[in-house]
Amino acid sequence: xxxxxTREAQAVDAALDRFRDxxxxxxxxxxxxxxxxxxxxxGATPALASAFNISRAEVHGVITYYHHFRQTEPAQHxxxxxxxxxxxxxxxxxxxxTAEAAVGCRLGExxxxxxxxxxxxxxxxxxxxxxxxxxxxxxxxxxxPERLEALIRKKELS
Amino acid sequence: xxITVYVPRDSAALAVGADEVAAALQEQAAKRGAKISLxxxxxxxxxxxxxxxxxxxxxxxxxxxxxxxxxxxGLLDAGLLEGKTHRLALGDIAEHPYLKNQxxxxxxxxxxxxxxxxxxxxxxxxxxxxxxxxxxxxADIVQQVLDSGLRGRGGAGFPAGIKWKTVLGxxxxxxxxxxxxxxxxxxxxADRMVMEGDxxxxxEGMAIAGIxxxxxxxxxxxxxxxxxxxxxxxAAVERATAAxxxxxxxxxxxxxxxxxxxxxxxxxxxxxxxxxxxxLEGKRGIVRAKPPLPALAGLFGQPTVINxxxxxxxxxxxxxxxxxAYADFGMGRSRGTLPFQLAGNIRHGGLVEKAFGxxxxxxxxxxxxxxxxxxxxxxxxxxxxxxxxxxxxxxDLPMDYEALAAKGAVxxxxxxxVFDDTVDMAEQARYAMEFCAIESCGKCxxxxxxxxxxxxxxxxLQAKPAEAPVQAKLLRDLCDTMLNGSLCxxxxxxxxxxLSALDHFPEDFHLAAxxxxxx
Ligand SMILES: Cc1cc2nc3c(=O)[nH]c(=O)nc-3n(C[C@H](O)[C@H](O)[C@H](O)COP(=O)(O)O)c2cc1C
Ligand code: SF4
Ligand code: FES
Numbered sequence: 001x002x003x004x005x006t007r008e009a010q011a012v013d014a015a016l017d018r019f020r021d022x023x024x025x026x027x028x029x030x031x032x033x034x035x036x037x038x039x040x041x042x043g044a045t046p047a048l049a050s051a052f053n054i055s056r057a058e059v060h061g062v063i064t065y066y067h068h069f070r071q072t073e074p075a076q077h078x079x080x081x082x083x084x085x086x087x088x089x090x091x092x093x094x095x096x097x098t099a100e101a102a103v104g105c106r107l108g109e110x111x112x113x114x115x116x117x118x119x120x121x122x123x124x125x126x127x128x129x130x131x132x133x134x135x136x137x138x139x140x141x142x143x144x145p146e147r148l149e150a151l152i153r154k155k156e157l158s
Numbered sequence: 159x160x161i162t163v164y165v166p167r168d169s170a171a172l173a174v175g176a177d178e179v180a181a182a183l184q185e186q187a188a189k190r191g192a193k194i195s196l197x198x199x200x201x202x203x204x205x206x207x208x209x210x211x212x213x214x215x216x217x218x219x220x221x222x223x224x225x226x227x228x229x230x231x232g233l234l235d236a237g238l239l240e241g242k243t244h245r246l247a248l249g250d251i252a253e254h255p256y257l258k259n260q261x262x263x264x265x266x267x268x269x270x271x272x273x274x275x276x277x278x279x280x281x282x283x284x285x286x287x288x289x290x291x292x293x294x295x296x297a298d299i300v301q302q303v304l305d306s307g308l309r310g311r312g313g314a315g316f317p318a319g320i321k322w323k324t325v326l327g328x329x330x331x332x333x334x335x336x337x338x339x340x341x342x343x344x345x346x347x348a349d350r351m352v353m354e355g356d357x358x359x360x361x362e363g364m365a366i367a368g369i370x371x372x373x374x375x376x377x378x379x380x381x382x383x384x385x386x387x388x389x390x391x392x393a394a395v396e397r398a399t400a401a402x403x404x405x406x407x408x409x410x411x412x413x414x415x416x417x418x419x420x421x422x423x424x425x426x427x428x429x430x431x432x433x434x435x436x437x438l439e440g441k442r443g444i445v446r447a448k449p450p451l452p453a454l455a456g457l458f459g460q461p462t463v464i465n466x467x468x469x470x471x472x473x474x475x476x477x478x479x480x481x482x483a484y485a486d487f488g489m490g491r492s493r494g495t496l497p498f499q500l501a502g503n504i505r506h507g508g509l510v511e512k513a514f515g516x517x518x519x520x521x522x523x524x525x526x527x528x529x530x531x532x533x534x535x536x537x538x539x540x541x542x543x544x545x546x547x548x549x550x551x552x553x554d555l556p557m558d559y560e561a562l563a564a565k566g567a568v569x570x571x572x573x574x575x576v577f578d579d580t581v582d583m584a585e586q587a588r589y590a591m592e593f594c595a596i597e598s599c600g601k602c603x604x605x606x607x608x609x610x611x612x613x614x615x616x617x618x619l620q621a622k623p624a625e626a627p628v629q630a631k632l633l634r635d636l637c638d639t640m641l642n643g644s645l646c647x648x649x650x651x652x653x654x655x656x657l658s659a660l661d662h663f664p665e666d667f668h669l670a671a672x673x674x675x676x677x
Contacts, residue, residue, distance in 0.1 A: 022418070023458065026440030031382075031421055052440065065442040066423035068382045084344030085539055086575045088504035088589070090530070122426060122593070124383050125347040127575070128205040128500060128507025137385075139174035147180050 004043035011036040012044045016051050022030030026052055026062055030069055038074045075110045075117035077155050078136040079103065083120045095131045098145040102152045115156075161239050164212040164219070166269070168201035168354050169345065169386045175227060181384035182230035183211070192239055195363040200355020202269030203509030204256050212251060215241035221251035232250055256525060261487060262511045263475050263495050266470060268355040274628070276401055285403060287474030291366045292411045302327055303473065311337050312429075312466030313541070313647070314568045315492075315559045318473075321463060324453040325371040328461035333373035335364050335415075336438065336457055336464040339380040339387070340422055340429035343542025345501040345573030349467035350528025351509060353380065353387035356471075357394035358403075361417065363470030365404060367463055368415040374566040376417045377457070378517035379434055382424050389421045426543075426597040430646050431464045433599060444599045444654035445646045468497060489515035492558045500526045503535070512557075522576055533578040537586070537663065541570025543593050546658035547577075547586065566658065568651070575597045582662035583619055590615040590655040593645035598648060604640045605649025612636050612656065623668035628659060630667055636668035 004012065017030035019025035029048065033040050040063055049056045063069045079097050096118075100106055103116035110117035126132040129141035135151055143151075165180040174638070180196060187194045201208060210223035211233070220241040222233060229246060235405045236244040248254060271278040279285070291299050304319030315479060325333060337360065341349040351525075352360055364376045380388050395417045398404045406414045420438060422428055432446035435457050456462025476484045485493045492514035498521055500507045505527035512521070518538060522528070529535050537547045546567040548555075555561055562569050594609035612633060619629035637653035644650035664671050 024439040027423060027437065030422065031423070061442050062440070066425050068422075068424035073263075084593075085543060085586070085589070086345045086501040086573075088586075089575055089577045089581070090601035121383060123342065123344045123346075124169075124173075125341065125350040126173050127345045127502065127573070128345055128504070129170055129174060129208070129674075130502075132173065139169055141170065 002041070002043040004041050004047075008041040008043065009036060009047075011045050012041070014032075015045070026059070027066075030063065030064050034069060039070050039072055042071050073114075075114045077116050078134075079116065079137055079152070080121040080124075081107065081121040082122070082126075082132045083107075083131060084123040084127075086123070087130035087132055089151060090130040092131040095133075095145055095148060098148055099133075099152070102149050113117060159256065160195040162197060162214040163194045163239075164197050164199045164214075165209060167198035167199045167386075168208075168351060169384070170205050170351075171201050171208040171210070172386065173226070174208050178227040179209045179211065180229060182227040183234075186230050186234050187239070190234060190242050192234070194239065197272050199271065200268045201351060201509075202251065202257065203265065203351065204254065204506070206506050207248065209236070210248075210251075213238055213241055218250045219252065221248040221254075222246040225532050234428070247480060256506065256508070256510070259525070260511050261495050261513050263484065264352070264359070265356075265497055265509065265511045266475075267359065268351055271356065273355050273357055273390060275398060276358065276403075277395060279356075283478060284358055284366065284474075285362055286383075287477030288362050288365055288403065289409070290477045291369055292409060296326055296370050296372060299366065299477070302476060303370070303479045304482040306472075306476040307481075307488070307491070308472055308476065308484065309492065309559070310466055311468035311472070311496070311571065312431075313568070315569070318469050319467060320559060321453055321465070322367065322371050325373070325461045325463050327510050328454055330461050332375065332455045332458075332460050333371055334460060334462040335367045335371070335373045335376040335470075336377040336435065336462055337364060337376065337470060338429060338431060338434060338464055338466045339378055339384075340382070340426075340434060341381055341384070341467070341571070342426040342429045343544075343571050343573055345539065345542060345575035346499050346571045347501075348497040348499055348509060348572065348606040350387050351497075352467050352471050353378075353384070354390050357390050357472055358398060359471050360391075360467055361394060361398050361404065363473040364417060365408060365415045366473050367404070367465070367470060369408075369413050371461075371463055373463065374414045374416065376415065377438055378419045379419060379422055379428075379438060380419065381422045381429075388419060388421050395419060413660050424580075425598045426593075427646075430648065433646075434464070435462070442599075445601055445648075447645060468571075479492055487513035489513070489556060489558050490560055492560070496557065496572045497571070498557070499571075499573045499574070501530055501573055502539075503529045503578045504576045505530045514558050516558045517554050517556055518548065521557070521574060522553065526576070527574060529578045531578045531580075533580065535576050536579040536581055537577045537583060537659075539575040539577070539586075539655065540573070542573055543570040543590060544568070544647055544654055545570050545573075546654045547583065547659070547662065549662040552662075566654065568654065583659040583666035584616060584620055587659040587667075588613050588620070590618060590652055590659075594648060594652040602643065602645050602649060604643035605645075605652075608636050608640045608649065609652060610659045612640075612652075619667060626668035630669055633660065
């Protein structure tokens with residue numbers, strides 16, 4: 001089992017401490033760790049298992065079950081593109097192709113230099129104003145291929 | 159005197175630049191020495207007009223939209239603060255036909271008030287339902303909900319009052335109210351708009367439910383794709399607790415109710431109520447077999463009311479105005495109103511709250527103004543990814559649970575997604591299967607394996623038109639297995655979009671239309 005860095009261990013301890021008194025709080029703890037570090041360290045599993053008094057396999061099962069949780073460091077920029085029906089009706093398929101060409105990786109993958117990752121998302125709740133994307137945590141709706149390229153270029157320069 | 163200006167904080171407004179518009183207004187007004195007081199309201203739901211700026215002039219709210227940050231200077235020069243005319247001017251927004259022709263019972267305040275202002279909330283009838291409930295015996299509160307005819311708005315349409323009655327009758331030291339705010343269906347955003355635009359209404363509905371059934375704890379399970387809703391709900395719970403609307407002694411009544419806001423983690427099936435409960439308990443979101451019903455053994459094994467956001471959000475009105483005022487709207491066994499959500503390829507997309515019985519055509523054409531692309535509408539998916547695709551010939555159906563069920567369709571959470579004539583319905587059917595494969599919890603084989611097989615079959619059909627009849631037969635058999643062999647509606651209803659596409663749009667599957675169906 002991989003050992004955690006000091007920073008990782010501190011993030012896990014802080015999250016466990018924060019939700020110590022809350023019943024069934026594995027998800028809030030995982031969120032807190034991921035919000036802090038950007039991912040859930042593989043080495044966190046034993047500490048989480050003992051804190052919640054469940055097996056390591058169960059902790060691992062929970063982390064891997066949910067699409068939101070990740071165990072690897074995120075790329076520098078994350079672009080999530082809505083793939084769901086209302087955005088399909090407003091052109092998300094061609095928008096996705098534009099994004100893939102602009103950043104140089106396929107949907108669901110990251111670039112070799114880990115500068116970009118493209119993620120599918122199934123509805124951002126902006127279905128009357130699609131296609132919608134989330135870029136580095138900020139929502140954008142009514143996105144055209146041109147606007148998306150401009151947003152990507154702006155991030156590349158930053 | 160400063161002039162009151164509204165710029166929405168709803169994510170559908172933020173995603174098209176509302177924060178930038180608000181900043182430009184502050185800056186440009188200051189530059190001109192004008193004093194404005196900026197309120198960040200919820201959205202009125204005329205989403206094609208966001209960001210929509212409103213200014214209060216002579217007691218009226220005059221609107222402008224859609225406003226881009228670069229429009230702001232020109233708007234101020236043209237006299238926005240005096241309500242002067244401009245190419246973006248919409249006039250008195252309350253008189254806008256899109257709003258005027260709605261029946262807003264649940265969305266009465268959304269877009270009008272400052273979502274986090276307790277003062278504003280109470281000035282608009284807020285907490286009147288809770289105060290009324292505190293004067294009633296629990297069984298009488300439940301009776302009012304029963305009499306209102308309110309049915310669950312999450313999709314299944316189960317009568318809310320019956321669920322509450324079961325929980326009231328259950329004996330347990332701890333009971334729970336759980337709000338299903340997972341809103342995973344594409345084409346829906348009403349739950350989000352309630353949480354971001356009128357969070358105290360949901361809190362009030364939860365507190366009433368708690369008092370009615372004897373639950374002292376509530377959870378709101380909000381999807382992780384809604385960070386703004388999480389933030390607003392958390393702030394609202396904190397303020398409502400500090401002001402005594404929640405806590406150990408609600409408004410001095412001696413009744414207790416506390417709320418915890420929980421963030422989900424990106425699993426569609428966690429919107430299914432038992433998977434949601436598993437997730438709240440810190441486990442994988444795997445669907446539980448029923449019985450036991452959550453009403454008897456729900457969260458942490460205790461009696462639990464689990465309701466959709468819109469179900470609970472309808473409750474304050476029912477308690478404040480009486481069950482009849484609610485039941486007077488609607489048709490048949492579908493009482494009251496439903497906040498419909500017009501989405502996809504539609505010109506005037508947004509939120510339209512109407513009494514049940516309105517037709518899809520009225521919603522899409524009269525309110526929605528047809529497609530955004532200007533091309534003919536070809537298919538409308540009602541009720542999310544597990545809902546049927548309807549052709550034009552079925553759009554005159556009234557929006558009513560039973561009327562839709564009779565045509566193999568569902569109302570679901572009230573989302574309508576419009577597609578124009580460029581849509582490929584075989585591709586939509588393939589996507590429905592693929593989505594099921596991605597989101598299946600894995601418990602039953604027909605759902606887990608059947609969906610993957612279904613997507614493959616459609617792919618083969620797309621690649622080899624000559625094999626279409628054979629593959630279509632395979633697809634129907636597969637759908638039959640999923641319909642009959644799935645534990646929950648994920649596997650059990652994925653066939654709805656697939657079969658409806660196949661039945662109503664056979665030409666997209668390289669099949670001839672059966673004679674009796676030719677339009
Ligand atoms: C796959 C699946 C996803 C669901 N997603 C949601 C959802 O996002 N929101 C919701 O309120 N109900 C959802 N439901 C319905 C719930 O299981 C349940 O019927 C609802 O929470 C009950 O509340 P109500 O009676 O107020 O509608 C889903 C059901 C299934 C099978
Ligand atoms: S139908 Fe699918 S999602 Fe529902 S319980 Fe079975 S495997 Fe899980
Ligand atoms: S379908 Fe894309 S935001 Fe809802």
